[in-house]
Amino acid sequence: MKTVCIFLACSTLFAPLLYWTTPGLAATENAVEQWATFEASFQGLEKGNPFGDVELSAVFRQGTKTIPVTGFYDGGGTYRIRFMPETVGEWHYQTRSNRPELDGKTGSLTATAPSVKNHGPVRVRDVTRLAYADGTPYREIGTTCYAWIHQSPELQEQTLKTLADSPFNKIRMCLFPKWYVYNKREPLLYPYVGTAPATWDTARFNPAFFQHLEKRVAELRDLEIQADVILFHPYDEGHWGFDRMSAPSDDRYLRYAVARLASYRNVWWSLANEWDLMQAKKPEDWERFGQLIHANDPYGHPCSIHNCRKVFDPKRPWMTHVSLQNDRPDDAPSRVRQYQKPLIYDECRYEGNIPNSWGSITPQRMTASFWLALVGGAYCGHGETYKHPKDVLWWSHGGVLHGQSPARIAFFKTVFDAAPAAAAALTKEKNTWGVEGEYYLIYLWDRQPASLPVVLPEKTAFKAEVIDTWAMTIATLSGTVSGRIEIPLPSKPYQAIRLTAIRNGK
């Protein structure tokens, strides 16, 4: 049997396709960027049930470092192993399998320095903040398109185009299709072999489904957008039954998803959307899922679980951050203090005009949630639910944005991006974020004071700016300010004050 290995450097900059038959080929030829996906593929058994009958894994080695990686069956007799090198230099691997034709295969790759836009996967930094693996702060600006990968190809392309022009750098998206209000349509592909409704063989995955998912995850990565993949959700209600599979089916599914997706540096794991609404699962199921992901993901991607009413115990070791549904981000300081993990208000209701209380907030409120989360030491996520003649709502289907908050969130992002990397919620003043003595950002939310007293260091000159977060204007006060000052304000809501220490005449 001929062994075929395909190397995919998962950057648009570098995507060679190599065939080789000799293990031990000079490693430098199999070059991928650090934090890109290396893939080795092999032909093997096609009959029986390759998903269940065949075990395949590999150990990747660099010096004394060893990384065990699980492979997966991708249909048509093809087996794949994917790996994301976290350090540059040469890596060697060797496979293990219960099938002799897949066992003991060896190979190597060279991880090269990452390209400019590749900062690696997102990690927890300084307890409550997020940064890319290379140390660059990750300033999360999320959005939500639950079922975008299950829509028509044209709509998916439009969604990607919209995302490319948007401020968003994370998207919450379901792996399984969605059956819910505005979402009573069959998807193009199903994750299992079978036909709707509910005749699935959950022991046999549909590779085409996952290949499509991976294509979308890779496209998001190239747009520098984190793919927050929601692994289970309750919006199925037995229509397909993916919300009520057996425990062995659930575990098999999670292992398969991790084996396929973990090498994409922009992948996040969201165990569930609204875990507490999933009646077929018990808290111990979620705990098992969290441990399974933790044990199987060699790279420790961000992992959380999203709630409806009840927040899952944020102390669980597998939970890297808290993914919160909560529409009061002014609570951020106390929650961050309590959780001692990065906190993302992933769902603070959606800007829109549908009847549901979760889908009819104003753009003012949506925008304010980002500012409140920021100054409270947390992060935020957007969603949009405007009525549409063809029921295409960004929140689930993607498409184009209709609301007034995305432009304000883009404006918000310019302020966020310009802030010092070390900025954090300052506990001595409410709704104040920054670096003591250097930089202060005060958000006044829906308050409308005519002025605000501020106490700055006496001996440092600060530039003072009044930011109208709704009108998207920044007015600079003439001269500099120090010590006790009173900042004049326009007596209207949604104002912020930015105070920046002037160093070296800047």
Place this chain on the structure above:
Amino acid sequence: MKTVCIFLACSTLFAPLLYWTTPGLAATENAVEQWATFEASFQGLEKGNPFGDVELSAVFRQGTKTIPVTGFYDGGGTYRIRFMPETVGEWHYQTRSNRPELDGKTGSLTATAPSVKNHGPVRVRDVTRLAYADGTPYREIGTTCYAWIHQSPELQEQTLKTLADSPFNKIRMCLFPKWYVYNKREPLLYPYVGTAPATWDTARFNPAFFQHLEKRVAELRDLEIQADVILFHPYDEGHWGFDRMSAPSDDRYLRYAVARLASYRNVWWSLANEWDLMQAKKPEDWERFGQLIHANDPYGHPCSIHNCRKVFDPKRPWMTHVSLQNDRPDDAPSRVRQYQKPLIYDECRYEGNIPNSWGSITPQRMTASFWLALVGGAYCGHGETYKHPKDVLWWSHGGVLHGQSPARIAFFKTVFDAAPAAAAALTKEKNTWGVEGEYYLIYLWDRQPASLPVVLPEKTAFKAEVIDTWAMTIATLSGTVSGRIEIPLPSKPYQAIRLTAIRNGK
């Protein structure tokens, strides 16, 4: 010694002044309205300390009913006993005193039917609602002028004029003067004999101070406004020391205030503003105060205690209702369910533009608090803190109103007043208030849906109206509605829907 009795019928309609020397005079001549103040006065000891040395009380009797009432010294050798008859007909009284010239005095009065605007004191009705003693619903629309009685006479008159033209029917007001930001002025009168700062003889009251207070309470009564008298507050900080008197002084003060004020049917007792900020008092002090008021007030006026951060135990028997500082009246349903008492959001921050977070909310938010409280089964209070060249802020000083919420609160009152007396929060739908099958009021707050589905009884025709609570307009849908319907809405915040069953062609 000549005994002088002055009868004050405390309604503007009826205020005779009678002198008589013969106890047992035909009672019909001493007529006061039911729930008005009857007053008997006597000359007695002037030397020594009449406030402490002389004990005076009376028992009022009608058939087998007896009401014990405490008298008080009013300066110049005059002692008074006040009584509010709660039933019509003849009442007889007899005094008791440790001074022979005040002991054993008898007299009588006839309580006549109340005049049109006199509904009696406010009582708890049906666990969580308020009604006047005659059964008329009391639809609380509060405001706040903490120190209005301590301002210049001209300003006080202006405040009364503003109140007369306002929707407000309750005012929160401090008995003691206030020393605080915007309030660093000495009052015209002090409650004790002495001079500022802090040379008070707390065993000797200043009758002129209390006479002035009573004049204002009576004027409020005649405007049909409840006087929510705040008995202690922390905004003194030792300047006068009324926030840190000894326990005997506190108790003497409370007994004196109750003896003087309890016969005014519009009096409410608020043990404290922000009790939890008063460091000189312990929880057991507040408990003692509550019990003291409960034991000494013969009429059971509304009695509560206002919090800053910590709500005082709402289960205390002396607490008739919960007086809450909280700016999230959307919590009303759960709080009402928990407290099982009428709930008033007495302080949900103030409309204004001062720097403080509690004094710079928008008129939209102030207005919304009234609607949220209502549909949640509670009541609300207003306050206003706009900057003023002479520091005259309605919140503390009174004067005139500058904000945009009072007009909207007046509009709110027209809707509230037009609702069925039995309307209550309906738990099956959020933010819905009314009477099942008869009347529904749905408030959408800052949501902006384009329509709202509603399920009405199939066999009843309803009039449907869309109320713009900010624009103060009511649009009636043409025709009638029944069963499952979708109410079209203008996709903007602050809308309400009113659905009224049409009975007998109305």
